[in-house]
Amino acid sequence: MAIWVNQDTRLLVQGITGKEGGFHALGCRAYGTEVVAGVTPGKGGQRFEGIPVFDSVAQACTETAANATMIFVPPPFAADAIMEAADAGIELIVAITEGIPVRDMLVVKSFLAGRSCRLIGPNCPGVISPGTAKIGIMPGHIHKRGHVGVISRSGTLTYEAVWQLSNIGLGQSTCVGIGGDPVNGTSFIEVLEAFRGDAETEGVIMIGEIGGSAEEEAAAWVAAHYDRPVVGFIAGRTAPAGRRMGHAGAITSGGKGTAEAKMAAMKAAGIRVVESPADLGTTMAEALG
């Protein structure tokens, strides 16, 4: 049954008339997602490859009953796009945009507080329930439908893990990229909670990075609440302190957010932590027996 993205998803694409937005809207449709609308302010009334374009998210919702959105709006306007979607009653907001200022995301977080919508990202590859639907920029064909849930702060490293799983015959229930920014929507714990409630998900691969403390918090949650196998990896053991490794959130400072501390917390929680990213798939196979 997977989580969050399924055959009932009616997807809207904010920024559909841009190069990236258009390309990936078609990618999602080709994978089987029902793409019902696009939004680009000022371009309402046009059609993009047969998909109706609206000026606002509210209009798009009224006309098409969209219940999810994928955002490609450029960084200076992306926070506004997220809040517009939330205000229009969209349940699932997936923000792909990379480079949104921290202060803008703090405004978003305040705006979303108390609302029932879910934000995934920003700066993430999106969400895919293999064989059913995807909202995001991940290559669909490397995935395979199955029983492993995948959660990650990174894009291509997630593809690497998925590819390893698919190659040894282990399919995935849902893969969620939560994004590489210091302020984001959905946390590791919220994804783990959803996987706990999903009968189809028999084990979880959790891929973290240096920076912040989200992995430590997730490890504590796993120890207390999750009894199916979890395999973990933390990227950035070799990263020097104080240097931002690509993702805005991937930075250690003052001895905090190091790979060692995260790996230790995950091991203490009973998570099978792999030293090598090449061992993610095989370790999950062992864990599932």
Next chain:
Amino acid sequence: MKIHEFQAKEILRRYGVATPRGLVADDPDSARRHAQELGGRCVVKAQIHAGGRGKGGGVKLAASPEEAETLAGEILGMQLVTPQTGPAGQKVRRLLIEEAVDIAHEIYLAVTHDRAAGLPLIMASRAGGMDIETVAAERPEAIVRQHFDPHLGLLAFQARAVISGLGLSGDTAKQATRLLFGLTRAYLETDASLAEINPLLVTGSGDVMALDAKMGFDDNALFRHPDIAAMRDEGEENPLEVEAGKFGLNYIKLEGSIGCMVNGAGLAMATMDIIKLYGAHPANFLDVGGSASQEAVSNAFRILVSDPAVEAVLINIFGGIARTDRIARGVVSAIETLGDVRLPVVVRLEGTNVDQGRKILEDADFDFIIAGQMADAAEKVVQAAAGGHG
């Protein structure tokens, strides 16, 4: 983005933060003239993008303009080594000449983003001037911590909690409160990631001023602060990093010998990690972007091999949306353009059109070492760097 002390003070003064009077000097002669203007007795401070300058000999007290000139001659041009610069140090190209002030007491004061709470955080301590991380580790109770709302700004009762936590009273407390409001406003309005005053000085007469200042900014927000973006000093950055930035590539120079080129930050970090597991060290972090265009790949390769420390190259690309055949063409064309590439190059391509991609590499007029899985790639590149190839 980081800026210099004199620039941080310039910004903070706009928000009412008092600082000693100071002037910037590029040569010993102007150091002497500035010292004269400031009354003779002054502090000569090296301006580099790293902390711990005093310990490295980059901050000296001069009793006279002549001494300021002599000290400036010694400090300008030196490779200043501090705990934050790495062993090679950073060349000093500029000085801040500042009036000497009498010090009664030193305080640590900083504003930064607390990721766990998702809020800005004030950290303050009476143990100023010291390394705050040491204080935090050894005597956490000596640090006053106060969150505030980024939309409302600092509230009066929150400011009072910080000031009383520092044990300040009377006129000093009033001045420190004003300064604290100024600092938090500066932090919020400039999209700073860090605004630190260490030390904040209490003078013999009870006045407060920022003796040192450090600010860092959210790179993603620089588009709305052109004045701050203009403060960037490329001379403080690694030249290869500056060059890579021009092509939208994310490159960070490291100390090892294996040049890495990867698409995606997470996979790039993981690739560095696996190289270390196989016994070598990465020469760099390089993310060509998740979608890895042919042009990005080509420029990345050129920059990568221009680092003389590189003994072997590992290209690890997971072609998702990016097609691996295009990436292979980018690498081959970079090698053809450069000509005479003598380094071993290990390539691991995976994903879309991988068979065509590998065929392009095999057919090229260059002896690529083609790897299958990530572990295989790491093993091969470490061997190649050690001279085990060919």
